Amino acid sequence: MTIFIAGALPAIIVDFDGSAYSFAAPFIISAVKLPIYYLGILVSGYAAGIAIFSVVGGFLFDRLSPKLTVISSILIFSVFTISTGYSTTAIEVLISRLIVGFGVGMFQSSSIGILGDTNPEFRGTGVMLWGVLAGVGTTAAPYIFLPFLPAYHIPFLISGILGFIVALIFYIIIPPVFKKEEKAKNPIKMAINRYTIYPLIAMFFFGFTLLNILGYYSEYLIKIVSFSSSEAAVLISMLGVGGIIFGLPAGFASDKIGRKPILILGIILIFISMVFITYSPKNYILFIILTIMFGTGWSIYSILSPTAGQDMVKDEAVGSASGAILMSFNIGGIIGPLLLASYINIKTFRTGMLYFMIIPAAIALIITVFIKFPGKTSEIVKEQIEEGL
Numbered sequence: 001m002t003i004f005i006a007g008a009l010p011a012i013i014v015d016f017d018g019s020a021y022s023f024a025a026p027f028i029i030s031a032v033k034l035p036i037y038y039l040g041i042l043v044s045g046y047a048a049g050i051a052i053f054s055v056v057g058g059f060l061f062d063r064l065s066p067k068l069t070v071i072s073s074i075l076i077f078s079v080f081t082i083s084t085g086y087s088t089t090a091i092e093v094l095i096s097r098l099i100v101g102f103g104v105g106m107f108q109s110s111s112i113g114i115l116g117d118t119n120p121e122f123r124g125t126g127v128m129l130w131g132v133l134a135g136v137g138t139t140a141a142p143y144i145f146l147p148f149l150p151a152y153h154i155p156f157l158i159s160g161i162l163g164f165i166v167a168l169i170f171y172i173i174i175p176p177v178f179k180k181e182e183k184a185k186n187p188i189k190m191a192i193n194r195y196t197i198y199p200l201i202a203m204f205f206f207g208f209t210l211l212n213i214l215g216y217y218s219e220y221l222i223k224i225v226s227f228s229s230s231e232a233a234v235l236i237s238m239l240g241v242g243g244i245i246f247g248l249p250a251g252f253a254s255d256k257i258g259r260k261p262i263l264i265l266g267i268i269l270i271f272i273s274m275v276f277i278t279y280s281p282k283n284y285i286l287f288i289i290l291t292i293m294f295g296t297g298w299s300i301y302s303i304l305s306p307t308a309g310q311d312m313v314k315d316e317a318v319g320s321a322s323g324a325i326l327m328s329f330n331i332g333g334i335i336g337p338l339l340l341a342s343y344i345n346i347k348t349f350r351t352g353m354l355y356f357m358i359i360p361a362a363i364a365l366i367i368t369v370f371i372k373f374p375g376k377t378s379e380i381v382k383e384q385i386e387e388g389l
Helices: 002-008 010-031 038-063 066-086 090-118 120-148 153-173 197-224 229-257 259-279 284-311 315-343 349-369 377-387
Strands: none
Touching (some): 002 090, 002 153, 010 066, 010 120, 010 153, 010 197, 038 197, 038 315, 066 090, 090 315, 120 229, 197 229, 197 315, 229 259, 229 284, 259 349, 284 315
C-alpha cells in the first residue's frame, strides 16, 4: 500500500500546477501583456512537452528504471514550474510551460505504469489513486493562489517546492526494482494493437476538450459568465472534488465489472457537463454541480483510458501503452487549443466551445462505445496471457 501511495504522489503536483496555471493564466498573460489567444498557445506548448515525453517516459519505464525516470523528470518539472512564475516575456513563459510538459509527460506515464503493473488484478483501483491525489492538487491550488493574486510568483515557487518534496519521498520509498520481468526489445511496437487503437483515438479527441477547458475556463467564468475572481477560484477547485470522492469507487468498479462501462460513464459526464457549462445562464450552484460533474468524468476517463491500454498488452509493455495513449491525448491537447486560439474572441467564445470542446467530447464518446473489451478485467488478464498480445 505504501508503494501505491508513493507512486501516486506525483499526481498531486501535476494537477496542482495544472489547476494553478488554469486559474493564473489570465493574470499571467495580462502581466506579460499578451493577447487572449496566447492562452491557447501556452496550453498547446505544455501539451506538446507532455506528448513528446509521454512515450519517452513509458519507454524508459519498460526498458530502464521507473524510479530514476520518475525522480529525474519530477526535478525537471519542479525547476520549470518555478520558472513559470518568474517569467517576464512571452518566450520565457512558453519555454517554461513546454519543459514543465516534458517533466509531466515522463513521470505521468511512468507513475501510472508503476500503479498499474504492481497488481494487475486490481489495476483500476491502484491507478485511480492517481485520480484521487490529482483531485487533491486540483482542489487545493486555487485557494493557495487566490490570496496572492494578481501576483502569482510565490504560488509557483510553492509548486516547485512540492515537486522537490515528492521527488524525495519517491526516492526513499520506491525500490529500484519493484517487479522482475523480461524487458521487451521494442515495447512501443507492442503498445499498438487492435485493442489499444480505440483508446488512442478517443483520448486524442478528449485532449481537445480537456486542454481547452483548462486553458480557458477561468477566462470564460470571469469574462463571459461574469463570475468574480474568488467565485471562479472556487469553481475551478471543484474540478478536483469528483476525483477525490469517486476515483477509488470508479477504479474498483472497473476491476469488478470491466473498464468499458466505467469509461462510458466518465465520458458521458464530460459531454453533458460541457453542454450545460457552455449554454447555461449564470447560476453559481448550478456551475458548482456542473464543474464537479466534469471533474468526475475527467478523473475517470483520463486515468482509466491508459489503464485500459495496460490491460491490452503484455506486462513488459504497460509503460509504453500508457505513454502512447497519453501521447495521443496530448497531441489532441496541442491541436485543440491552437484551433480555439485562432477562432476565439469575446463574441465567439461559446461557439468555439461548441466546436472545440463539446463536439470532440461527443466523438470520444462514440469511439468509447465501440472499444473492444472482454467482459471483465479478469478475462482481459487471462486473454493477455493466453494470446500473448
